[in-house]
Amino acid sequence: MATVDFAVGIGGENGQGIASAGDILARIFAGRGLNLNAYNAYQSIIRGGHTFLTVRASDGPVRSMGDKIDVFIPLNQDTMDRHLHLLRAGACALYDREKIKPGVAAAGVQLCPMPMKELAKGNKLAANTAALGATLQLLGIAAEPLEAAVTRQFKKKGDAAVAENIAIARAGYDYAAQNFKAFPWQAPRRPKPLGVITGNQAIAMGGAAAGVKFYAAYPMSPSTGVLMWMAGHARKLGIMVRQVEDEIGVMNMVIGAACTGCRAMCATSGGGFALMAEAIGMAGMIETPVVCIDVQRAGPATGVPTKTEQGDLWQVLGAGQGDYPRLVVAPANQLDLFQTIPELFNLCDKYQCPGLVLSDLLISEGTASVDPGELDCNVPIERGELILPDGNGAAADPSSGYNNRAYLRFKNTASGISPRAVPGVPGHIFVAATDEHDEDGTLISDEFTNPHTRRMMVEKRARKMQGALAELAPPKLVGPENAAVTLVGWGSTQGVIREAVEKLAGEEGIVAAQLSIKWLVPLHVAEISRILACSRTVIIVENNYSGQFARYLRSETGFEAHGHIRKYDGEPFMPHHIVEAVKAQLAGQTRLSVPVHEVNA
Amino acid sequence: MSTTIAPPTTVPASAAPAQLSKETYKGRIHPDWCPGCGDFSVVAALQAALFELGLPPHQILVVSGIGCSSNLPGYMNTYGLHTLHGRAVAVATGAKLGNHELKVICTGGDGDGYGIGCNHFVHAMRRNVDLTYIVMDNQIYGLTTGQVSPTSVKGMKTKSTPHGSVENPINPIPLAIVGGATYVARAFSGKQKHMVEIFKGAILHKGFALVDVFSPCVTYNKDNTYQWFNPRVKILEEQGHDPSDFHRAIDRGSQWGDEIPIGLFWRRTDLPTLEDLEPVLHDGHGPLAWRKLGLSNEQAQALIEELL
Structure with missing residues (x-):
């Protein structure tokens, strides 16, 4: 069964209720069991400015904000002007017919002017609620979940506010039924409700x-x-x-x-x-x-x-x-x-x-x-070599530990790990100092300076990372080693790179593999080097100007990537940014792509 | 659903009554301060105060910053943290909240506390955290070999003010009184017995206690010497000062020149500490540091419900 993948974009000034409208939609979609991703592009201002929130949902996996908007809700003229040109055939734009002029939309875009003043019964802040109602109508979703979500959102403001907003949402819902053409598909439903x-x-x-x-x-x-x-x-x-x-x-x-x-x-x-x-x-x-x-x-x-x-x-x-x-x-x-x-x-x-x-x-x-x-909260809790009091009242000398050297807080061990007592534990008195110190905590930074002890302590601390590296999961290549291109990323780009890989395969016939690096220090140098050595073309994707990860990778492995895709305009990558850049690089047009965020500034 | 806990090693909590002596509190390292440094008197007075109060060494945590005087924890036989320049009060606040059953004493110098660490100092006072803060105030940066400090007297010639400092010094006593400290005192290294009593009062006080100690730097401060202080310091307790009189406390704390008061300027006992005001510390489960970790099934379920 083909999946349905759709996105709603709501934009306006900060203070027009965009975030709360996004929350309502997210709750409704997740309540239908849909996967979703919501990203709010906003500005550092409490009222005014331009905010654009994208809520994307699907019965298939959703790993980024995606590439397209199906329902566009501009709450002011500015938003209409910035985003309308990005809509493609099949999309709808819902807007206040008295306040906002649509401009020229692409062929096949359904313009849906709404009498917001009338629908919102004079409540100037409730155009978003009326538009939400209309959105659900177009998506083929029943009105009841909207009422529940509106109730949840407005209950702090009292019963009157809840009733008013439900009525406005309902008015928008009914208006759309009479005046606009619903999508040829319906927002799907899956059996298990999800959280957000x-x-x-x-x-x-x-x-x-x-x-x-x-x-x-x-x-x-x-x-x-x-x-x-x-x-x-x-x-x-x-x-x-x-x-x-x-x-x-x-x-x-x-x-x-x-x-x-x-x-x-x-x-x-x-x-x-x-x-x-x-x-x-x-x-x-x-x-x-x-x-x-x-x-x-x-x-x-x-x-x-x-x-x-x-x-x-x-x-x-x-x-x-x-x-x-x-x-x-x-x-x-x-x-x-x-x-x-x-x-x-x-x-x-x-x-x-x-x-x-x-x-x-x-x-x-x-x-x-x-x-x-x-969301398993029943996680293993392992505290390592920690010494706490046991509370059973048996005897231990409260002044022991430091003076008699009975306890060495920074004991030089094979693993580098020294059993750690905490203040309050009898028999384990120690001083922990940010000056270099001996195993017993004695400062070796002034009177007792000793190059051999200093070396020992530096090495003791450093040794701990050898053990740690062995515990960290090495990165795994997703896709074939002989792929035409291997896209390397770290952290939050994992989702969008994955979607780009799928698009490359599905729409461009380009076999791509993905290597996501999660643990940066210590770094699995050997495994990363092995994977990259087998890769044909390696492109590093990251959300910064200078290629910080590319530089780090080179410093640790000596590996120099074949190409780079970087974005530093403040907005995240969308899948098509990466797809287009990969195509350009495989065609030999460039080794550094900086995708342009297409919104009108 | 039950939380898996790998139990840490444990040690019996309450100790058998051991013979405590003044020596018990002395660390095995001898201070490396210059001969004649005022800080010798401070560490001795602190050891004496702890002994006289009968506090078990393992229940005391001494936290210092960086500077000559901040080496003090290493000369004590109590738990100690020798932290970063200016950060002792912040670290000590965290430690006190982590285990509010510890007696936490902060020590450091005037540059550490009133210069680089002044932000933490001011905020710890308004929070009335139950800490004793002992500042060994020598009005000079000693460890960096003699530069001007926030308490250097105007006009003082130092290596960084060769023509004399043109800045006004901080007076920590009125600053602490208006800042919200609830025990504000001054001591002098030349009057150790008096200092012991001031320390004992500060350690027993519930709330933020500042003790500013004139602790002369015999190497780099040739102006504010023992000889300079000796005829000037006057003990408030011998003058009938009432430490509950706010305006009088400010007046006496502002005095400088031929007569410089030492002793307890200001104390109030009617304010709760930060720890008193945090219900999390008073639910009968002891110090946060020693509590069982992880969420109960009910707690976990409630958190997940919020997301649905």
């Missing part, structure tokens, strides 16, 4: 499942959603959540809590991460497990706060002075974020080092459908 989740929610839930007891943050787009989830759930779940004076304080507080034995986490964006860098090195030096998520946005400096980019790779690779072990991981999507956080905590606890997660605006603020069965 943003990446930031997934990060926070993953942290909660991992047993995070301390979460600190300074608000920074696009990471703030994690803080809001944590703050909202803190008391129910027994998590200490703090909004701190700055990101320096955030990371230092997180480390303080982690030193006592808490699982502790924070999330930020590139600017905040920059402030945390020194403290991340401290976590490496005093061998304290912490998890920090950098939700990347377009930089440098304040950059474009509401736009996506994969521009922080080298910042994260270079965070903190000196050499120290750390884990760096770039999950691919919302579900991957949820599953990666607990896994990373286990590794950080075991290897007593910081764990850094590279997310980005695309997947952190983007919404995906999720099968509730896949």
Whole structure:
């Protein structure tokens, strides 16, 4: 059975209820069991500006915002002017006939002017609700789920608001039935209802499942959603959540809590991460497990706060002075974020080092459908060689550990891992210092400086990563090794590259393979090198200007890619961007493609 | 659905009563401060205060930043964290919230606390975190060999102000009083017995306690020496100062010159601490750090329901 794959695009000013309309549609589609992806292209402004939200749904897999819009809802003239030219035959545009002039649409586009003032009964903010009603009519979806979703969305505003919005939605629904032609297909339905989740929610839930007891943050787009989830759930779940004076304080507080034995986490964006860098090195030096998520946005400096980019790779690779072990991981999507956080905590606890997660605006603020069965909160929790008090009241000398050297916090072991006690445990007194120190914590940075001990301690810490690498799943090539082209990506581009690979095969007859790199440090150099050595043409796809991953790959493996596809305009890749670039590169036209985001500026 | 937990190694929690002496609190490393440094007096007074209070060493965490005085945790026989320049108070706040049953004492210098770390200092005070913050204030950057500090007196000649500092110094006492600290005191390395009493009061105080200690740098500060301080310092407790009098506390804390008060300027005991105000710490499960991890089935189910 062929799948039905459709997308609704809603645009207007911030404050016109675009996000809430998107939430309503996402809930309705997911409730029908459809896979979905919702991406909101918005601006850093509370009211005004231009926002365009795309909700794509299908009974087949949905891994990106896709390439097309089927239902276009411009809530203002500006949106109409920017996007109408992108509609293709078969699409519909729903708009206020009194306020918005359509302009010239492609042949086969159904223009659907609506008397919004009349349908919304004078409520100037409810045009979106009337348009939602019409949308469901065109998609062949019954009105009842809309009423349920509207009720859910407006219940905080009271019964009157719920009743008013239901009536408006219904009016839009009925108006479309009488005046517009429905799609020749219907929005499909699958038996099992799905949930919807943003990446930031997934990060926070993953942290909660991992047993995070301390979460600190300074608000920074696009990471703030994690803080809001944590703050909202803190008391129910027994998590200490703090909004701190700055990101320096955030990371230092997180480390303080982690030193006592808490699982502790924070999330930020590139600017905040920059402030945390020194403290991340401290976590490496005093061998304290912490998890920090950098939700990347377009930089440098304040950059474009509401736009996506994969521009922080080298910042994260270079965070903190000196050499120290750390884990760096770039999950691919919302579900991957949820599953990666607990896994990373286990590794950080075991290897007593910081764990850094590279997310980005695309997947952190983007919404995906999720099968509730896949959100397994019953995750294994492995804390490594951690020494906690047992609480049974047996005797241990409260002053022992440091002076009598009965406990060596930084013991030089074969694995590099030293059993870790926490303050409060009798018999294990130690001092953890960011100065270089001996196995027992004695500073060797001044009076006891000793090149042999320094070397030993550097090597002890570094050795931990050998064990860690063996535990990380090596990347796998999806597709044949002798494919015409191998597309390499990292993190959030996994979904769109996969769809591009399918399009290349289905529409262009080009056999492509995909290699997604998730674990960046330590890196599976041998396996990656082996795969790339077998590949015919390797093109690296990434959402930044300079090819940060391409550079990293070359520095670690010596491998130089044959071509590059890069985008740094703030918007994510769409599948056709990659398809067209691959075709141009295979035809020998260029080795560097920078797809143009087609919206009218 | 039950959460899998690989149990960590555990050690008996409550210790058998051991013989504590003042020596118990002394670390086996001898301080590497310059002979005559005021910090010797501070570490000795802190060890004496902890001994006199009978606090078990394993339940004490001393957190420092970076600088000469911040080497102090290594000279103690208690748990210690020797963190980054300026960050001790932030790390200590996290540690206190992670295990609120610990006695957490922060130590550092004037550059560490009032310069690079001033942001954390100010916010810890308004939060009234239950910390004791001891600042060894020598009005100079010693470890970097003698540059101006946030508490250097205006006009002071240092290696970075060869023509004399033109900036006004921070006065930490009124800053702390208006900043929300609930125990604000000053001590002097030349009056160690008095310092022990001030420390004991600070450690017993529930809330943020600042003790600014005049701890002369005998190598780089030739202006504010023992000889300079000795005739000037006057003990508030001997002058009948009422530490509950806010305006008087500000006045006495602002005094500088021929008479410089030391002792307890300001104390209030009617405010809850940050830990008191966080219900998460008071649900009967002990310190966050030692709690069972993972979600209950009910919690997990409720989270998933939110997504549907």
